[in-house]
Amino acid sequence: MAPEKLDAYVRNALELQGYQLDVAQTERVLAQFLRIEAIAQVFLVLPLPLPLPFDAEPAPVFRL
Amino acid sequence: MTLCATETAALIRNGTCSALEILADTEARIRARDPLLNCFTTTTFERARREAAAIDAAIDASKASGAPLPPLAGVPYAVKNLFDIEGVVTLCGGKVNQSNPLAKQDAELLARMGAAGAILVGALNMDEHAYGFTTENTHYGTTHNPYDLSRIAGGSSGGSAAAVAGGLVPLTLGSDTNGSIRVPASFCGIFGLKPTYGRLPRTGTFPFVHSFDHLGPFARNAHDLGVVYDILQGPDPRDHACAQRAVEAVGISQLKLSPKRIAVLGGWFQYWAEDQARRAVAHVAAALGAESTAIFQNAEAARSAAFIIGGAEGGALHRARLIERYDEYDPLSRDRLVAGSLIPASWVIEAQRVRQHALREALALFEQYDLLIAPATPIPAPLAGTETLTINGRTVPARPSMGLLTQPVSCIGLPVCSVPVWLEDAQSGGLPIGVQLIAAPWREDICLAAARMLEAAGAVGYRAPPFS
Numbered sequence: 001m002a003p004e005k006l007d008a009y010v011r012n013a014l015e016l017q018g019y020q021l022d023v024a025q026t027e028r029v030l031a032q033f034l035r036i037e038a039i040a041q042v043f044l045v046l047p048l049p050l051p052l053p054f055d056a057e058p059a060p061v062f063r064l
Numbered sequence: 065m066t067l068c069a070t071e072t073a074a075l076i077r078n079g080t081c082s083a084l085e086i087l088a089d090t091e092a093r094i095r096a097r098d099p100l101l102n103c104f105t106t107t108t109f110e111r112a113r114r115e116a117a118a119i120d121a122a123i124d125a126s127k128a129s130g131a132p133l134p135p136l137a138g139v140p141y142a143v144k145n146l147f148d149i150e151g152v153v154t155l156c157g158g159k160v161n162q163s164n165p166l167a168k169q170d171a172e173l174l175a176r177m178g179a180a181g182a183i184l185v186g187a188l189n190m191d192e193h194a195y196g197f198t199t200e201n202t203h204y205g206t207t208h209n210p211y212d213l214s215r216i217a218g219g220s221s222g223g224s225a226a227a228v229a230g231g232l233v234p235l236t237l238g239s240d241t242n243g244s245i246r247v248p249a250s251f252c253g254i255f256g257l258k259p260t261y262g263r264l265p266r267t268g269t270f271p272f273v274h275s276f277d278h279l280g281p282f283a284r285n286a287h288d289l290g291v292v293y294d295i296l297q298g299p300d301p302r303d304h305a306c307a308q309r310a311v312e313a314v315g316i317s318q319l320k321l322s323p324k325r326i327a328v329l330g331g332w333f334q335y336w337a338e339d340q341a342r343r344a345v346a347h348v349a350a351a352l353g354a355e356s357t358a359i360f361q362n363a364e365a366a367r368s369a370a371f372i373i374g375g376a377e378g379g380a381l382h383r384a385r386l387i388e389r390y391d392e393y394d395p396l397s398r399d400r401l402v403a404g405s406l407i408p409a410s411w412v413i414e415a416q417r418v419r420q421h422a423l424r425e426a427l428a429l430f431e432q433y434d435l436l437i438a439p440a441t442p443i444p445a446p447l448a449g450t451e452t453l454t455i456n457g458r459t460v461p462a463r464p465s466m467g468l469l470t471q472p473v474s475c476i477g478l479p480v481c482s483v484p485v486w487l488e489d490a491q492s493g494g495l496p497i498g499v500q501l502i503a504a505p506w507r508e509d510i511c512l513a514a515a516r517m518l519e520a521a522g523a524v525g526y527r528a529p530p531f532s
Contacts, residue, residue: 013406018387025390025399032403035461036375040411042368043418 006030006037066093066231066528069139069288073181076123076138083116083123083138087183090140094185094232100213100531102205103227105145106152107186112140115183122181135291137181141235144224145187146194147171148268156270157192157220159203160385160392171268172300173237173279180295185233188223192394194239194272195378195401196220197247197466198448202394206448209251210529211495215445218248218466221282225252228282230529235283235292239269241276242370243440243470249282249482250498251445254526255289255515256282260505261477262307265300273377274305275416276370276474284526286515289481290316293508314509321513323434326354329502332363333438336455336468340497341439344485348499349437351523352514358429358436362422363472369415369422370475371464376412379404396463423476430504435514439469440482440498470500479503481511483524499524 010030014021021029067075075081091109098104119138126133143149146156148167155161169175174184189207191199199207199222207222209215210230217226221238225248228236238245240258249256257280264279271277281296283289294315299308328349334342349355360366379386382393383405390398429436442455442465450462460468473480482498503510518524 010403010406014402017383017405019390019402020387021390021402028399029402029406032399033406036372036403036407039368039371040407040415043365043372044411044414046365046418048414048417048421 001037003034006034067234068284069136069234070291072139072234073136076119077133083119083183084113086138087112087116087140087185090185090233097230097232097531100208101210101226101230101232102207103188103223103230103232104142104186105155105189105204105223108149108152108184112183112185115178119181119183134179134181135295136177138183139181139235140183140185140233141177141237142184142186142188142224142227142233143174143237144190144221144239146190146239146270147174147187147237149174149184149187152187154270155187156194157190157201157204158393160389167268169268172265172302173296174268176296176298182235188227188236190223191220192397193378193382194220194241194244195397196463197243198463199223199248200396200448202396208448209445210531211253212445214447216251216448218251218441218445220244222248224282225249225254225256228252228284229254229526235281235288237279237281240278240280240474241273242374242474243467245280245282246440246470246480246482246498246500247466249484250440250496253484253486253496254282254284255286255484256280256482257289257293257508257511258474258480259293259508260479262305263479263506263508264296265303265306267300267302271381273374275373275377278474286512286519287316289515290314290319290512293512312506314512316512316516319509319513319516321509322517323510323514325433326352326435326437327356327358327433328354329360329436329438330357331359331361332472333469336442337439338443338455340444340487340492341442343487344497344499345437345439347485347487348483348518348523351518351521352437354437356433358433360426360429360472362418362425365418366422366472366475367468369418370471372407372411372415373419375400375404376407379407419475422472426476426478427504434503434510436502438500438502440500441466442468444493444495444497473500473502478505479508479511481515483515483518484526485524486527496527
């Protein structure tokens with residue numbers, strides 16, 4: 001995603017969530033989010049098959 | 065004297081020492097060595113004296129009645145400070161938690177250790193809220209590596225690993241969300257077990273990432289690790305992710321299992337390993353007679369999914385307090401937490417699907433192999449304050465990257481034993497490094513059997529640090 005779009009997303013999301021950070025703090029969070037987004041792209045571009053039942057099950061991976 | 069847990073229990077059982085004498089020796093060692101290492105954030109010696117006196121009384125009664133003693137009667141241990149200890153504030157490495165109420169009761173695993181006769185002596189340092197791999201805690205200081213005090217112990221269970229390696233206590237408990245047992249076990253040259261996700265209940269511990277939080281033990285040998293693991297097992301309906309399985313004791317003393325189908329994990333696990341880590345894996349593979357290489361194609365995707373799910377769940381957990389009390393959070397992790405709280409829900413859900421996809425691939429691998437081998441960390445313990453690592457020619461930020469090789473495995477909840485390797489060459493710099501022994505879900509017995517075989521063959525093992 002284009003850096004300027006991520007920049008806008010982070011600033012808006014911070015406000016939406018209720019954070020009141022100063023300029024330096026916001027820049028640091030933005031840097032962290034850019035890294036998170038780059039890591040997410042590893043799987044966001046994957047051609048996963050259509051979801052199976054329980055595919056997005058969050059926690060009990062092996063609960064039997 | 066620095067004894068392992070089993071030796072300590074035997075001395076108390078046969079009357080050579082009392083539990084109170086062992087405790088006094090332990091307290092003296094902690095007071096002498098902890099100023100160098102900075103493992104403990106709280107000691108519980110008064111409680112420990114009461115518990116030790118009760119054990120000594122039970123021993124006297126046992127002599128008269130013949131009743132058996134619990135397996136860890138009189139053995140001192142300590143826990144990462146995210147476990148609830150009755151009457152103590154559960155810090156979870158955070159200054160922001162200092163004003164929380166005192167814990168009303170012990171965490172479930174402490175209750176199980178207590179029932180086994182173990183004596184709690186304190187709580188141990190960690191990265192704030194378990195979000196780190198270094199135990200460089202801005203509020204409670206850095207925990208130092210016992211083999212080189214200028215280096216880190218790893219994290220986030222750094223205090224737990226350094227306390228065992230440094231000979232302060234024979235056993236500790238820690239937690240592992242992305243590698244927080246395996247990374248410090250690797251850097252501190254000891255054994256660590258991250259059981260299958262859902263095996264051990266987390267009741268009474270401070271959470272980080274519900275989807276990945278595991279608890280587990282550290283010890284100086286595989287036998288102790290197996291003994292304590294059996295004590296910790298058992299269902300607990302209060303933790304909804306804890307499988308309601310009966311205890312499946314590995315019985316480490318009689319464990320004869322010999323895994324035959326063993327492979328080294330290649331691809332991602334070789335690419336992100338520096339020379340010493342690769343050679344440690346080759347050393348373990350040779351000792352186990354493993355000649356195959358297996359590829360976990362989804363390793364990178366699983367690591368990425370772990371990063372996103374972990375960031376989002378951790379961020380959401382702390383969001384409200386980050387808004388109100390940002391300045392009280394550790395500068396080393398607070399911006400990552402805030403950024404995590406902004407991750408879109410669709411990414412998290414997609415990451416959970418990736419996780420299930422990766423799990424299916426791993427389960428297929430275990431149709432071919434009983435055990436998979438991989439480095440625990442890309443490098444041995446770095447110097448405290450290290451900001452970047454160069455791995456395979458690529459420069460990456462140090463603090464989040466020490467879990468590159470552990471995250472793909474904990475993302476899908478597989479059981480892993482980290483074993484310590486010492487390479488006898490100048491390049492290793494006298495530092496240990498860990499190797500992960502990875503098995504299929506619920507097969508901790510295979511991990512522990514392999515660890516025990518390697519230790520018996522002299523291929524892996526604990527070495528006392530120079531200062532001890």
